[in-house]
Amino acid sequence: MRRAVIATAGTVVGLVLLLGYRSEGAVKVDKVDAGAGTGSTNPGTNTTLGPGTNTGTNTGSSTATTVPTAASSSSDRTYTGQDVSYRYGDIEVAVTVDGSRIVTVSVPQDDAFSPYSQTVNSAAVPILVREAVAAQGLNFDVVSGATYTSDAFAQSLQSALDKASQ
């Protein structure tokens, strides 16, 4: 009995310490200033990947997230990438380019099959979109906790950019 109490207490204390040291609170995504100084603030720039973000509006299917970075002009063209399936759903990314500049990135298709994945995506996708615009391509980080979504997002974006460069 004494051994059970010690084992339980030790495990709980160990877990709390371990997690306590590893967590640093919310991740701050720095303001992405990719636009050409239009001064427009992007919606939800300081996004935290955590519970509660966007849960009210997101139903998990076909969320369109668009980040305009400049006033659209007549020379803009939109290309839709492949619908990429990944382990927890599928995602489709579209890109609007003006010449070689990425103007907006949007996600016409974002289906995640479990409520948990939907919640994760609803927080991660806006971050990915902003990062892609800011990086003007694929050179951005994976969003932690949403590795699969990030990979699939990058793949679909790649195929959209491929179409654009043809």
Add this chain to the structure above:
Amino acid sequence: MGRVTSTVPTRAPADAARRQRYLYGLSQPTREGVVAAAVALGALGVMYMWWHDTSPASVYGPGPWLTAAGRVTGLLGTYLVVIEVLLMGRAPWLDRMIGMDRLAVWHRRNGEYLICLLVAHALLIIWGYAVTTHDGLLSETKSVVLSYPDMLAATVGLGLLVLVGVLSARAVRKRVNYHTWYFVHLYTYIALALSFAHQFNTGADFATHPLNRVIWGAMYGTVAALLIFYRVVTPLLNMARHRFVVVGTASEGPGLTSVYVSGRELGKLGADAGQFFLWRFLTRDGWWQAHPFSLSAAPNGRWFRMTVKALGDHSSGLATLRPGTKVLLEGPFGNFTTRWRRGRKLLMIGAGVGITPLRAMFEEAATASGDVTLLYRASNSDELGLRAELDEIAQRRGAKVHYLVGPRDEHPEYLTPNHLQRLVRDVVQRDVYVCGPPGFTATVNSSLRALRVPRRHVHTELFEL
């Protein structure tokens, strides 16, 4: 270079130099500490893996906190399952380090702990997801179990593990017959197989980390290979090589039966007095079960003997074994041997079935050094099995035997420090070997402590299931 054919060295009388070299002469607690430290180091490695893969950003708020706790308990629990299987994997080096009897105790404790960890893993993950999605626990459970890849199989696997754990809990184990317990215990392997896929396909630390997959896969692969080698290949090879066969049975007094097993080149097995084998008699009804029994006579290169008190169905059936019955022997196991003695003089204290390994050691030690004393405790003289043999050895080799006979309530003084001191004046200078029922062993050990016999000089074999 030609290949060097290695042969198991035949046991020369233990000399001081060889004892010193043997595992650097580390004492039992030290050796246990070394093994425990190795296991703990592995656990730290697993924690590091999680630490390294988890970005601080993802451990935020109550939902992710719970989920992260679930991942840690899952990783640790699965690691310990692998350790659990290894502990009972019959690896001779583990046996030599800490002894099969201790391994069995570790196996039970580790088993209890890891099942708790894995149950916590499942609950924490589901709870964490439910908090994150603001969903009910039940619907989240349904979603996790049914829609995530390989989760259904893993859920069944966890259920099987819990079943194995419940049946092995001491209170339940006593009421379950051996057949049921044994076959349910085999479900552990099924549980391991069923839960393997979900680790790689949904586990955050594996799904996108090829290196972790390689490490984890190597761990499973190594332990599986060791298991097959030590539990299947080695016994079969030994059987082919030594052709173990029953040569006779003998009654050793009321309810006591000896079985003699012979074979070819038995000396090359390297068995020591005090060790035990797992005996599997290949009869129509008994081939599927192996039972641990100590050698009740010092190994002589010609035959092995075990002596059993008729208790369960299995042990009472042994008297009817026919000569010529083939036997599959696993072993030798146990480090309750004179190999670990620190000095020259020996004292052996035994009771009940605990007398069988002591009988073998008594014979061996009396032949080798002569300065041996044996104390044999029994509640009445009918229970003094093997008495004639012990008397004969004592007489021929000049060793001493004291019989402490009588009911416990009439003779509470037998195992007291004073009485032991009076029987064996130089008890403090002796290596003491204790074997018997748990209560008996505990009493003797506390008396030895009271007499200030150094801990390293006290050697006990635990009888615990």
